[in-house]
Amino acid sequence: MSYHVNDKGFYGEFGGAYIPEMMHPNIEELKNNYLRIINSYNFRQDFIGLLKNYVGRPSPLYYAKRMSEHYQSHIYLKREDCNHTGSHKINNTIGQILLARELGKTRIIAETGAGQHGLATATVCALMGMSCIVYMGALDVERQAPNVKKMRMLGAEVIPVYSGNKTLKDATNEAMRDWINNPVDTHYIIGSVVGPHPYPDMVARFQSVISEEIKWQLDEQTGREKPTRVMACVGGGSNAAGTFYHFLDDEDVELVGVEAAGKGIDTSETAATLALGTPGVLHSSRSYLMQNEDGQITEPYSISAGLDYPGIGPMHANLFKTGRAKYIWATDEEVLKAVLLLTRKEGIIPALESAHALAGLEKIALKPEDVTVVTVSGRGDKDMETYLNHFGY
Amino acid sequence: MNNRINKLFQEKKERILSVYFTAGYPHLNDTRTIIQELVKNGVDLIEIGMPFSDPVADGPVIQHSSLIALRNGMSIRNLFEQLQDIRQSVDIPLILMGYLNPVLQYGMDAFAAKCKEIGIDGLILPDLPLDVYIDDYKSIFEANDLHYVPLITPQTSEERIRMIDSASSGFIYMVSSNATTGAKASVSEFQKAYFERVNSYCLKNPRLIGFGISNAETFDNACQYANGAIIGSAFVKALEGDLPIDQKISTFIKQIVTKA
Numbered sequence: 001m002s003y004h005v006n007d008k009g010f011y012g013e014f015g016g017a018y019i020p021e022m023m024h025p026n027i028e029e030l031k032n033n034y035l036r037i038i039n040s041y042n043f044r045q046d047f048i049g050l051l052k053n054y055v056g057r058p059s060p061l062y063y064a065k066r067m068s069e070h071y072q073s074h075i076y077l078k079r080e081d082c083n084h085t086g087s088h089k090i091n092n093t094i095g096q097i098l099l100a101r102e103l104g105k106t107r108i109i110a111e112t113g114a115g116q117h118g119l120a121t122a123t124v125c126a127l128m129g130m131s132c133i134v135y136m137g138a139l140d141v142e143r144q145a146p147n148v149k150k151m152r153m154l155g156a157e158v159i160p161v162y163s164g165n166k167t168l169k170d171a172t173n174e175a176m177r178d179w180i181n182n183p184v185d186t187h188y189i190i191g192s193v194v195g196p197h198p199y200p201d202m203v204a205r206f207q208s209v210i211s212e213e214i215k216w217q218l219d220e221q222t223g224r225e226k227p228t229r230v231m232a233c234v235g236g237g238s239n240a241a242g243t244f245y246h247f248l249d250d251e252d253v254e255l256v257g258v259e260a261a262g263k264g265i266d267t268s269e270t271a272a273t274l275a276l277g278t279p280g281v282l283h284s285s286r287s288y289l290m291q292n293e294d295g296q297i298t299e300p301y302s303i304s305a306g307l308d309y310p311g312i313g314p315m316h317a318n319l320f321k322t323g324r325a326k327y328i329w330a331t332d333e334e335v336l337k338a339v340l341l342l343t344r345k346e347g348i349i350p351a352l353e354s355a356h357a358l359a360g361l362e363k364i365a366l367k368p369e370d371v372t373v374v375t376v377s378g379r380g381d382k383d384m385e386t387y388l389n390h391f392g393y
Numbered sequence: 394m395n396n397r398i399n400k401l402f403q404e405k406k407e408r409i410l411s412v413y414f415t416a417g418y419p420h421l422n423d424t425r426t427i428i429q430e431l432v433k434n435g436v437d438l439i440e441i442g443m444p445f446s447d448p449v450a451d452g453p454v455i456q457h458s459s460l461i462a463l464r465n466g467m468s469i470r471n472l473f474e475q476l477q478d479i480r481q482s483v484d485i486p487l488i489l490m491g492y493l494n495p496v497l498q499y500g501m502d503a504f505a506a507k508c509k510e511i512g513i514d515g516l517i518l519p520d521l522p523l524d525v526y527i528d529d530y531k532s533i534f535e536a537n538d539l540h541y542v543p544l545i546t547p548q549t550s551e552e553r554i555r556m557i558d559s560a561s562s563g564f565i566y567m568v569s570s571n572a573t574t575g576a577k578a579s580v581s582e583f584q585k586a587y588f589e590r591v592n593s594y595c596l597k598n599p600r601l602i603g604f605g606i607s608n609a610e611t612f613d614n615a616c617q618y619a620n621g622a623i624i625g626s627a628f629v630k631a632l633e634g635d636l637p638i639d640q641k642i643s644t645f646i647k648q649i650v651t652k653a
Contacts, residue, residue: 016525017522018493018520018521018522018525019520019522020449020450020519020520020522020544021519021522021523021543021544021545021546021549021568022450022519022544022546022548022568022571022572024522024548024549024553025548025549025550163456163460164446164447164460169447173447173448173449176449177449177450177451177452177573180449180450180571180572180573181571181572181573181576182571183546183548183571184548184571280494280497280498281493281494281497281520282447282494283447283449284520289494291494291498293498294468294469294470294495294498294499295445295469295494295495295496295497295498295499296445296446296463296468296495297446297447297494
């Protein structure tokens with residue numbers, strides 16, 4: 001069985017490109033060119049060069065000794081928080097801006113939730129001298145103020161979106177509308193493994209550097225290429241897709257995604273799409289969605305602005321359905337505990353999103369001989385206000 | 394085939410006026426009243442909008458009406474109940490327009506069968522692209538005498554327009570500009586060239602121009618280049634305010650159709 005996308009853009013029964021005709025020329029252009037471009041020699045040179053010398057890759061694979069003692073098992077951390085701009089999002093934006101340049105686009109648009117993708121997009125636009133517009137839910141603009149200021153300083157225009165719940169889903173709607181209105185000069189840098197084909201596959205490929213590095217770094221440090229399991233948080237699912245990518249066909253490596261349960265999966269304030277959702281079509285692809293019986297999308301909730309999305313990438317929908325990956329969840333409260341644990345045990349303050357993956361360690365039966373790699377997708381700087389309010393320092 | 398869309402385009406070749414409204418807006422139970430008033434004022438075709446929580450192809454006016462309609466409690470089940478006996482009083486073609494997900498949750502088979510039972514003549518689902526329609530749903534549409542109404546835009550290639558034309562059988566919805574609904578537009582040179590280019594293809598399907606048609610001037614202009622035009626956002630906007638709904642509708646339609 002293949003867990004990769006097929007030539008029609010589907011992962012099993014999920015994915016596809018359910019796009020309005022207005023988006024057809026742009027999606028067709030991307031679909032017909034993305035593999036040719038990203039596999040070309042020049043692109044690889046530029047991409048690998050920037051990841052190394054600009055982003056600071058490879059990101060460390062760190063044996064977390066005191067966490068390992070705490071869990072009586074072997075815990076490694078894949079440190080995407082060490083990247084330039086503070087998260088894994090830059091891996092994808094570097095790739096997409098190089099692609100956009102190759103396609104002759106001059107104007108970049110993006111959606112953002114926590115602001116990490118917006119920041120990573122604003123950064124590469126500054127780097128390439130392209131104009132940048134970031135759509136962000138008005139609520140997120142408020143709760144992620146430091147990132148908004150950084151994006152503006154980088155020269156991006158941040159447009160608050162007031163529709164719906166004023167979060168990530170609404171920002172995505174608005175970015176799609178912008179693209180429909182500006183079909184010629186604009187490239188839409190989607191931040192996760194969501195949206196119409198070829199986005200889920202393209203973003204997964206750019207993020208796959210995470211698992212590519214885990215393999216050789218683990219080999220270098222321990223003499224084994226394969227961990228017992230890899231774990232990552234899942235909203236749309238881009239850092240998880242990158243963490244899983246090169247292990248997809250190694251069926252003896254366990255893949256674990258951790259969703260945001262918000263106040264609990266038995267409440268309405270949650271974002272655990274696979275735990276609670278049903279199949280449907282949103283943002284041009286078929287996947288699991290949080291929706292009511294009339295097919296209206298319900299508003300998700302999580303303490304983490306990067307995970308409160310009512311859908312999930314189609315690759316994850318297929319890994320879930322086929323049982324290849326296991327998806328668990330963590331509540332806001334469990335996540336805050338995990339933040340403090342990592343901070344005090346290892347001196348690393350993680351982002352709220354990443355702390356979901358760490359909170360997942362509490363829910364897995366870890367054997368002493370197990371080797372678990374947890375991706376720390378981002379650093380906690382942007383969440384300091386939440387942490388200070390909660391922990392009361 | 395006794396589909397009312399085909400009948401309309403056989404009998405009337407020009408200045409066809411199609412009007413869109415969002416079901417459940419301004420009030421949950423306005424649907425029948427709005428349809429009957431539109432018929433009374435001489436509208437040729439009606440597009441009944443099924444509100445969706447995430448209408449990515451729509452501008453602010455229809456986004457807003459969709460939000461209010463959903464808050465009012467509108468759903469596909471509700472809409473079907475409201476339309477149950479509509480064919481006892483209304484003869485003009487009726488089209489349902491909305492997004493794919495609510496239809497999929499209802500079930501495409503059940504949805505199409507219900508449309509046939511009520512007397513719906515076609516569907517406009519902007520996020521159901523042509524290839525998926527052909528592969529998965531064409532046979533269901535045809536079995537229920539429902540037209541799939543495709544969209545084309547200024548960016549659509551000739552090759553693709555011809556493919557769309559051959560795969561459909563009601564009319565083609567010509568999006569006037571690169572835009573979401575409700576955009577302001579006058580007929581620019583660019584649009585004129587696009588309309589004339591499409592006319593030169595001698596397609597088998599008639600065409601209506603939509604997006605940005607808001608008054609007599611834009612309606613008259615659009616009618617020079619196609620069999621008629623579609624008014625959406627401007628009509629939905631006209632339904633705001635405190636006047637009686639029949640008065641709002643007749644005032645609006647009269648100012649569009651100034652020529653006989």
